[in-house]
Amino acid sequence: MRKLLVLAILSSIMFVAVFGGIIDEIKSRGYLVVGTEATFPPFEYYNENNEIVGFDIDIARKIAEALGVELKVVDTAFDGLIPSLLTKKLDMVIAGMTITEERAKVVAFSEPYFTAGQVIVVRKGSTPIKDFEGLKGKVVAVQLGTTGDLVVSELKGIKEVRRFEKFTDAFLELKNRRVDAVVLDSAVAKAYVLSNPNLEITSDVLSSEQYGIAVRKEDKDLLEFINKVLADMRKSPYDLLIEKWFAE
Numbered sequence: 001m002r003k004l005l006v007l008a009i010l011s012s013i014m015f016v017a018v019f020g021g022i023i024d025e026i027k028s029r030g031y032l033v034v035g036t037e038a039t040f041p042p043f044e045y046y047n048e049n050n051e052i053v054g055f056d057i058d059i060a061r062k063i064a065e066a067l068g069v070e071l072k073v074v075d076t077a078f079d080g081l082i083p084s085l086l087t088k089k090l091d092m093v094i095a096g097m098t099i100t101e102e103r104a105k106v107v108a109f110s111e112p113y114f115t116a117g118q119v120i121v122v123r124k125g126s127t128p129i130k131d132f133e134g135l136k137g138k139v140v141a142v143q144l145g146t147t148g149d150l151v152v153s154e155l156k157g158i159k160e161v162r163r164f165e166k167f168t169d170a171f172l173e174l175k176n177r178r179v180d181a182v183v184l185d186s187a188v189a190k191a192y193v194l195s196n197p198n199l200e201i202t203s204d205v206l207s208s209e210q211y212g213i214a215v216r217k218e219d220k221d222l223l224e225f226i227n228k229v230l231a232d233m234r235k236s237p238y239d240l241l242i243e244k245w246f247a248e
């Protein structure tokens with residue numbers, strides 16, 4: 001009897017492993033593992049109760065809810081997110097991650113869910129830096145592996161690029177006058193400047209980027225599911241009424 005039970009359990013696990021998609025796996029385990037890097041307000045950051053909150057986390061929660069499972073958020077270095085996804089330590093990544101050609105070679109991205117671009121932040125009262133040209137001869141801080149890192153690394157004439165794992169550290173260095181500027185995404189720069197009145201954004205938005213949620217390429221079921229949740233989230237109460245009363 002017991003042998004039969006063990007056999008039944010083993011074969012159902014194998015069935016899921018061989019035939020079921022990642023969604024079946026997530027449902028049977030009961031939680032969705034989401035990777036992020038939580039020094040990126042208002043998308044993901046630690047609140048005063050030391051919980052990770054933000055725009056991305058709310059989206060992740062909606063996805064977990066729609067799957068009927070708990071949400072587990074893993075905070076890890078930004079440049080480690082895609083490797084962790086590929087080695088199956090995570091089910092998906094939501095981290096204000098820009099959809100780029102390079103990244104799209106190794107992971108699948110959801111439909112874009114936010115538009116952003118790089119800006120330059122300096123200390124108030126120092127020379128305003130208006131564009132990438134203006135970074136020449138300066139010490140510039142970025143987050144390791146971000147699109148900000150990418151652009152700055154390709155610029156010629158920068159005195160030094162300092163790459164940090166956490167944006168909080170990059171801004172600490174800026175405040176302590178050890179770097180001249182931080183290059184990062186517009187909405188996040190605004191959030192940092194708001195909580196650090198001695199800093200300011202002195203450039204326009206210098207690039208055009210779109211954020212996507214990343215999953216492994218083979219997890220097509222999860223990708224489709226995520227896109228459906230995103231589409232549903234965009235529906236206004238009006239859209240829902242139209243659907244209710246006029247759908248065929």
Ligand code: ARG
Nearest residue numbers: 037040095096097098146147
């Ligand atoms: N959008 C930029 C990129 O994809 C920065 C993202 C940083 N996100 C974070 N959670 N720290 O490279």
